Amino acid sequence: MTRELKRVTKDKLNLKRKLNNNYELTTTDKSQNLNNDSIAFGVKRRRKELEIKQLLPLENKKNKYEILKIETQKEKDNNTNDDNNNNKNNNNNKKTKYSKRFLNKNKKDDSPIEEEIIIIDSESDKESDNIIEFENVFEKKNKNKKRNRNKLKSENEFIEIDSNEEEEEEEKEKEKEEIFEEPKKYNFRKRNSNVYNNKVNITKENQLKKNKNKNNKLNNVANKTTNDIKEEKEEEEKTLIKNRKNEGKKSIRKNTKRKRNEINETTEKNNKNEKIENKKIDKEKKKVKENKIVEPENELNLSSEEDKTETSNILNDINISENITIEDNLSEDSENDEDWEQIEISEEKSELSSSDKLLSDKRSITISFDKLEKKKQKKKGINKQDRLLRKDTHKTQILCFLSSCQIWNLWCCSNLIKNLALSVLPEYLLKYNEKNIKSGNIKQLTEIIEELCEWFNDFFGKENIKEIMKLQTTNHNQSTNKKKKNNDKKVLDSKNNKNESDDNVISMDKKNIIKRFEVKNTKILSLFFQKPYWIKEFENSENIYIIIFILFARIIGFQCRFVASLYPIPISFSKKKVNTNEAIKLWCEIYCNKEKKWITVNPLYSPFIYTKAKNYKIKCPKPINYIVTINEDGFIKDRTKLYDKNFYLSTWKLRIEEEWISDMLNNVFNKNCKDDKLKEIIPEDEDPDKQLVFPTSIGGFVNHPLYALERHVKQYEILFSKEPILGYIRNEPIYPRSNVRPVSTEGHWIREGLQIKKGEKPLKYAKSKAYMIKQFRLDYLVKNNMALPKDYELGEEMVPLYGKWQTELYVPAPIIDGKIPKSKYGNIDLFKPHMLPKGAVHLNYNGIIQIAKKLNIDYAEAVTDIDIAGHHYVPVISGIVVTKENAEIILSKYNSFEKERQRKLQEKKERRIYSNWRRLIKKLVTREHLIMKYGYGNKNTK
DNA sequence: CTGACCGATAAATCTTTGGTGCCA
DNA sequence: GTGGCACCTTTGATTTATCGGTCA
Numbered sequence: 001m002t003r004e005l006k007r008v009t010k011d012k013l014n015l016k017r018k019l020n021n022n023y024e025l026t027t028t029d030k031s032q033n034l035n036n037d038s039i040a041f042g043v044k045r046r047r048k049e050l051e052i053k054q055l056l057p058l059e060n061k062k063n064k065y066e067i068l069k070i071e072t073q074k075e076k077d078n079n080t081n082d083d084n085n086n087n088k089n090n091n092n093n094k095k096t097k098y099s100k101r102f103l104n105k106n107k108k109d110d111s112p113i114e115e116e117i118i119i120i121d122s123e124s125d126k127e128s129d130n131i132i133e134f135e136n137v138f139e140k141k142n143k144n145k146k147r148n149r150n151k152l153k154s155e156n157e158f159i160e161i162d163s164n165e166e167e168e169e170e171e172k173e174k175e176k177e178e179i180f181e182e183p184k185k186y187n188f189r190k191r192n193s194n195v196y197n198n199k200v201n202i203t204k205e206n207q208l209k210k211n212k213n214k215n216n217k218l219n220n221v222a223n224k225t226t227n228d229i230k231e232e233k234e235e236e237e238k239t240l241i242k243n244r245k246n247e248g249k250k251s252i253r254k255n256t257k258r259k260r261n262e263i264n265e266t267t268e269k270n271n272k273n274e275k276i277e278n279k280k281i282d283k284e285k286k287k288v289k290e291n292k293i294v295e296p297e298n299e300l301n302l303s304s305e306e307d308k309t310e311t312s313n314i315l316n317d318i319n320i321s322e323n324i325t326i327e328d329n330l331s332e333d334s335e336n337d338e339d340w341e342q343i344e345i346s347e348e349k350s351e352l353s354s355s356d357k358l359l360s361d362k363r364s365i366t367i368s369f370d371k372l373e374k375k376k377q378k379k380k381g382i383n384k385q386d387r388l389l390r391k392d393t394h395k396t397q398i399l400c401f402l403s404s405c406q407i408w409n410l411w412c413c414s415n416l417i418k419n420l421a422l423s424v425l426p427e428y429l430l431k432y433n434e435k436n437i438k439s440g441n442i443k444q445l446t447e448i449i450e451e452l453c454e455w456f457n458d459f460f461g462k463e464n465i466k467e468i469m470k471l472q473t474t475n476h477n478q479s480t481n482k483k484k485k486n487n488d489k490k491v492l493d494s495k496n497n498k499n500e501s502d503d504n505v506i507s508m509d510k511k512n513i514i515k516r517f518e519v520k521n522t523k524i525l526s527l528f529f530q531k532p533y534w535i536k537e538f539e540n541s542e543n544i545y546i547i548i549f550i551l552f553a554r555i556i557g558f559q560c561r562f563v564a565s566l567y568p569i570p571i572s573f574s575k576k577k578v579n580t581n582e583a584i585k586l587w588c589e590i591y592c593n594k595e596k597k598w599i600t601v602n603p604l605y606s607p608f609i610y611t612k613a614k615n616y617k618i619k620c621p622k623p624i625n626y627i628v629t630i631n632e633d634g635f636i637k638d639r640t641k642l643y644d645k646n647f648y649l650s651t652w653k654l655r656i657e658e659e660w661i662s663d664m665l666n667n668v669f670n671k672n673c674k675d676d677k678l679k680e681i682i683p684e685d686e687d688p689d690k691q692l693v694f695p696t697s698i699g700g701f702v703n704h705p706l707y708a709l710e711r712h713v714k715q716y717e718i719l720f721s722k723e724p725i726l727g728y729i730r731n732e733p734i735y736p737r738s739n740v741r742p743v744s745t746e747g748h749w750i751r752e753g754l755q756i757k758k759g760e761k762p763l764k765y766a767k768s769k770a771y772m773i774k775q776f777r778l779d780y781l782v783k784n785n786m787a788l789p790k791d792y793e794l795g796e797e798m799v800p801l802y803g804k805w806q807t808e809l810y811v812p813a814p815i816i817d818g819k820i821p822k823s824k825y826g827n828i829d830l831f832k833p834h835m836l837p838k839g840a841v842h843l844n845y846n847g848i849i850q851i852a853k854k855l856n857i858d859y860a861e862a863v864t865d866i867d868i869a870g871h872h873y874v875p876v877i878s879g880i881v882v883t884k885e886n887a888e889i890i891l892s893k894y895n896s897f898e899k900e901r902q903r904k905l906q907e908k909k910e911r912r913i914y915s916n917w918r919r920l921i922k923k924l925v926t927r928e929h930l931i932m933k934y935g936y937g938n939k940n941t942k
Numbered sequence: 943c944t945g946a947c948c949g950a951t952a953a954a955t956c957t958t959t960g961g962t963g964c965c966a
Numbered sequence: 967g968t969g970g971c972a973c974c975t976t977t978g979a980t981t982t983a984t985c986g987g988t989c990a
Contacts, residue, residue: 384953387984573985697945702983715981716956747958769957772979799957825959866958868977873958 390571394656397568398626401584402669405564405630412551413632421551429455429556437557438593445592445599446609452556453603456549542604546586549603554632559591559678562630563600563639565620571656585621589629596681598629613642620644625654626661635676636669638662641689642682648693648706658705694727694734701734708740709733718743718763718803743801751866753832754807762800771797812837818883820860828860828881841887843894844879847901851893857886 411417422430432448440448546562553560565585587602600610602619610616620627620643627640638661641647655661666674695701701709709732713719720741725733743763746756812835813821820840822828829835836842842862852859865876882890 387953699945714955745957748956751958766956767980769977769979772957823959827959863959868958873960873977875959 394568401566441594453608456603543586550588566626635673708737743803751831755810760806764801765798768799822860830862
């Protein structure tokens with residue numbers, strides 16, 4: 001049996017390899033594959049692993065079974081002894097368990113393989129079909145490894161038990177219980193047990209499973225054709241229940257997976273009508289699930305009731321399909337669910353009993369309830385995705401606001417509009433020419449501006465503007481009220497609808513505003529409004545007035561720019577946006593050339609002019625996030641600090657990363673004009689960077705860009721010096737942020753290409769990761785009374801940390817007598833180019849290591865990075881380091897070698913091409929022969 | 943109303959050099 | 967007999983951030 005097993009698996013492996021290499025599948029090849037030597041070799045290896053040399057090499061079935069039974073019995077005896085004498089036979093324990101498991105697996109394999117062998121040996125005609133099936137399987141595997149693996153696994157499990165006899169099953173149950181006792185004892189989580197428990201076992205299991213997968217895939221094809229559908233269903237039912245009993249200690253997920261596969265199989269076989277019905281139910285359930293979000297409690301009842309009534313009504317005739325409908329829905333979700341590992345093993349037994357009952361009643365609702373509970377838990381916190389989404393919308397909103405500001409600016413620059421505005425302006429304002437404005441100081445300028453503002457108010461009607469203000473304030477209240485109501489709904493419905501409802505609120509009020517406040521000189525204004533249709537669309541009429549005012553100011557000759565306060569959706573979820581009605585609030589600034597200052601102007605509020613920007617803050621709706629200015633040439637600048645005194649107190653927390661803002665401004669909006677042409681002199685008392693405005697709360701100092709408290713110094717940070725104490729908050733000294741500096745381990749700095757100077761003392765200590773892992777393992781070994789490995793060192797518990805100022809450029813060890821210096825791992829660190837020793841060369845070519853070895857040249861593998869692969873830290877080795885003299889020799893050899901390699905590859909390719917053609921021609925010839933002799937056979941033949 | 947504080951939870955952070963089986 | 971490759975599998979403990987609630 002083992003020989004045959006080996007033969008089959010080996011055959012398949014070879015097949016796989018050949019398919020991958022595009023080899024031919026000729027009969028001669030096959031005979032080579034079934035070479036006895038290789039089989040014998042494989043068996044030999046297994047024997048070694050098993051350490052049951054005397055018992056295995058048998059070809060008779062009966063004998064083998066007997067021997068296996070004896071073996072298991074012996075081991076049981078051993079095991080009982082081991083339990084008594086744990087201290088003495090620690091190492092044996094592992095081995096016996098492993099071998100037992102292997103035997104167990106071997107036994108399982110027997111039955112499906114028997115069938116398989118029959119297929120292959122008896123019907124040679126079917127072989128080709130089987131091969132095709134294989135091709136498909138492997139293609140799929142290559143494409144979608146993981147999914148297939150899972151699928152095959154579960155199919156596998158199902159068939160294992162399916163084909164076994166009852167007696168064997170009983171034995172298995174016993175054995176399984178024994179095997180699974182271990183993880184139960186030491187409450188390890190699954191991952192840990194994978195790593196530390198019995199790694200050997202697990203890897204072997206996997207491999208065995210793989211082999212079985214391949215077998216079973218074949219087996220399935222045969223089964224489907226031969227067996228009756230009803231029988232299968234019955235068997236599946238049985239297996240379902242049996243699996244539940246047997247694998248109670250496995251996680252629930254496996255069960256669901258298996259069922260899913262069973263479902264897939266069965267659904268294929270079921271009638272189409274049933275499928276449609278199932279789909280209907282699915283749809284209904286989906287609807288129910290949508291409702292879940294609103295009222296989860298009601299949903300519970302709904303779903304369970306629906307499940308019971310509908311499924312039972314429709315699917316009374318078919319036994320399993322009820323399970324199908326219920327489980328199918330669940331299984332879809334269970335793919336996404338990753339919390340399944342947290343289920344504790346010990347609690348499952350009680351659950352299983354209930355689920356068993358349910359199974360016997362042909363219901364499996366317990367899992368669905370579990371799922372719902374989990375869903376509730378998941379809904380609790382704010383997800384990372386939610387946060388990301390919020391951040392992205394925040395960003396996009398900023399971008400949209402800024403671009404709309406730029407559009408307004410462009411509109412003001414268009415000649416047509418300028419001419420129109422010019423025709424409106426009175427003469428007494430136009431008399432101020434550019435000279436007047438340029439040479440005038442702030443006082444003179446303010447007079448002119450005030451004149452302009454008054455005219456502006458007259459022109460559009462003071463009353464109108466005032467009423468607009470009133471209306472807007474009332475609108476705020478209304479809208480906020482509405483918003484609150486909406487918000488309540490939104491929370492229940494979904495997060496995404498927020499913007500829509502806001503828009504609705506605005507669109508309702510917008511029309512009224514436009515209708516009620518048609519300005520005196522409608523003819524002229526209508527011209528304004530005709531061209532830029534978007535200004536009509538804009539909800540905030542206040543901003544329209546500002547835009548027009550800026551237009552007038554520019555025509556008169558002022559250097560006038562937009563100031564926009566942006567109110568995007570807040571990043572933080574706890575803070576609710578207050579003024580949703582206003583996305584952008586506009587006012588303007590006028591430049592005083594003489595004093596190099598910007599004067600804040602808002603023609604709509606009674607004091608029109610503010611010489612100091614921060615005084616204007618009162619007029620800004622709270623909370624301030626971003627205040628930007630847009631120059632006539634389109635230059636955008638962030639001016640939040642100037643307007644908001646509390647920028648370093650609270651505002652900075654509301655904003656997105658400053659880096660992103662500056663990057664965005666520089667690379668997107670200010671591409672064409674990189675500098676502010678109108679330079680500004682900010683007096684010291686207004687410069688926010690030079691004023692010390694401390695946050696009032698201790699929490700405000702966390703990650704503050706300018707200040708820091710000692711209590712907030714992080715694990716890998718250090719307070720460099722306690723020298724400049726800027727102030728005190730609740731008796732805690734405030735230090736500048738620049739005093740807080742990062743520290744790191746020696747290894748970290750080496751990867752940066754730095755080494756620690758001699759005599760430097762560590763500033764701080766941190767817990768070593770390696771130590772923790774080793775400690776964990778040691779504890780495990782001690783607990784299980786297992787032998788310690790040789791040279792087991794825990795290492796240092798604490799790792800010293802150094803600052804960057806304690807490091808210098810890495811000086812590589814010199815080459816002595818033509819020998820490359822090597823680390824304790826036998827390679828050389830080459831994280832940065834300057835870490836290469838003098839007189840050495842880094843050769844990064846494929847296969848160059850072999851050449852260096854052949855030539856007996858001293859070399860060192862270059863470690864360019866360290867990666868995490870699986871559970872381990874793995875050095876990334878790329879190329880070798882050799883001395884300059886040797887490099888030339890190697891390279892010259894390498895060239896010839898590479899040419900040779902290319903030639904060989906070419907030869908191989910050509911050979912393959914010819915063989916493929918030969919094969920094709922041969923087959924065509926035989927096909928012709930057959931057609932000549934027998935004519936076309938059935939239509940179905942391909 | 944603000945802010946300190948706490949607990950719960952999610953996410954970021956730092957860590958820093960396999961073991962085994964199989965095939966050619 | 968041995969070198970080389972593939973496979974296993976997304977580490978895990980701790981710190982930090984955030985939210986919501988309570989209380990002064």
